[in-house]
Amino acid sequence: MTKTTTHTITLNNGVRIPWLAFGTGTALYGRNAAEFVRVAIENGITHLDGAQAYANEDTLGAGIKASGKSRSELFIVTKLKSSFPGKTIKQTLEESLNKLGVDYVDLFLIHDPTPARKEGKLKEWWKAMEAVQKEGLVKSIGVSNFTVQDLKEVLDGAEIVPAVNQIELHPYVWKAAEPIVNFNKQHGIVTASYGGQTPVARVQGGPIDEVLERIRERLEKTRGQPVTSGQVLSKWLLQKGAIVVTTTSKSERYMTLRKQERNCIRGFSCSMFSVNER
Ligand SMILES: NC(=O)C1=CN([C@@H]2O[C@H](COP(=O)(O)OP(=O)(O)OC[C@H]3O[C@@H](n4cnc5c(N)ncnc54)[C@H](OP(=O)(O)O)[C@@H]3O)[C@@H](O)[C@H]2O)C=CC1
Numbered sequence: 001m002t003k004t005t006t007h008t009i010t011l012n013n014g015v016r017i018p019w020l021a022f023g024t025g026t027a028l029y030g031r032n033a034a035e036f037v038r039v040a041i042e043n044g045i046t047h048l049d050g051a052q053a054y055a056n057e058d059t060l061g062a063g064i065k066a067s068g069k070s071r072s073e074l075f076i077v078t079k080l081k082s083s084f085p086g087k088t089i090k091q092t093l094e095e096s097l098n099k100l101g102v103d104y105v106d107l108f109l110i111h112d113p114t115p116a117r118k119e120g121k122l123k124e125w126w127k128a129m130e131a132v133q134k135e136g137l138v139k140s141i142g143v144s145n146f147t148v149q150d151l152k153e154v155l156d157g158a159e160i161v162p163a164v165n166q167i168e169l170h171p172y173v174w175k176a177a178e179p180i181v182n183f184n185k186q187h188g189i190v191t192a193s194y195g196g197q198t199p200v201a202r203v204q205g206g207p208i209d210e211v212l213e214r215i216r217e218r219l220e221k222t223r224g225q226p227v228t229s230g231q232v233l234s235k236w237l238l239q240k241g242a243i244v245v246t247t248t249s250k251s252e253r254y255m256t257l258r259k260q261e262r263n264c265i266r267g268f269s270c271s272m273f274s275v276n277e278r
């Protein structure tokens with residue numbers, strides 16, 4: 001198997017997380033993700049973003065198995081679903097591990113603070129997250145869609161600071177996201193982004209199109225090779241210090257994703273990143 005270069009960010013517990021992740025939600029939600037995941041891994045992507053709510057952890061697991069990659073070469077994420085009546089957080093995680101066919105995940109996130117917030121149970125949920133990390137079922141724990149207020153509540157009395165807060169991040173939500181990104185940074189929490197391609201994938205014709213096009217053209221000229229608006233958006237995320245969780249349902253875009261990582265990082269010196277061979 002060929003070795004690939006992976007750009008990683010070091011989390012607050014010393015664990016290294018690959019900067020680019022392949023997501024199994026949105027386009028792949030509830031679908032058989034196996035072949036998409038296998039091909040993503042074949043194209044050098046080692047960070048796989050799943051969730052209990054995506055209803056496809058079993059096929060994410062099948063794709064991982066079919067890739068032939070050893071467990072230590074992959075970074076597997078899953079997220080706690082919003083509601084799990086009659087079960088404990090640990091039980092839902094054990095079900096995920098079973099479906100994924102692994103005995104630990106690299107990162108386990110609380111997907112959505114809303115239900116716990118409503119019931120005043122954010123601290124209780126976080127205690128249960130800390131417990132599964134201590135038991136070795138997950139290497140790192142974190143959160144998703146958490147506001148500054150949610151984070152403050154969890155940090156008050158936490159034994160383990162969340163390693164990651166995965167949030168929607170692109171220029172159209174920057175005003176709302178900036179305080180969260182800053183708070184994450186101040187507390188050693190790595191920001192992971194989703195929805196980063198929104199300006200090209202979902203809101204074409206918006207006010208930043210012109211700026212994106214200007215930057216794209218300039219980069220294309222200086223690099224002497226094609227640059228896409230999507231790459232410009234990923235570079236924007238990189239400059240904010242954010243992990244990029246993206247996805248595609250089209251095989252022709254896999255190579256672009258990998259190229260996107262190389263092109264985004266090349267020529268951008270950032271002490272946050274380390275490069276390692278896998
Ligand atoms: N924590 C959370 O609450 C959430 C997490 N996520 C995670 O993040 C992952 C990615 O989320 P998502 O919001 O889809 O990510 P992106 O914003 O990166 O969007 C990916 C989508 O953009 C399309 N796309 C990519 N490039 C282009 C282009 N140049 N022109 C037009 N369309 C393009 C792809 O379509 P195509 O298939 O045609 O290539 C794909 O469907 C999810 O799979 C999930 O794992 C997502 C949402 C919420």
Ligand SMILES: O=CCc1c[nH]c2ccccc12
Pocket residue numbers: 025026051053054082111112145
């Ligand atoms: O991951 C993105 C979609 C999703 C599924 N469940 C939740 C809960 C809260 C926010 C987003 C999502």
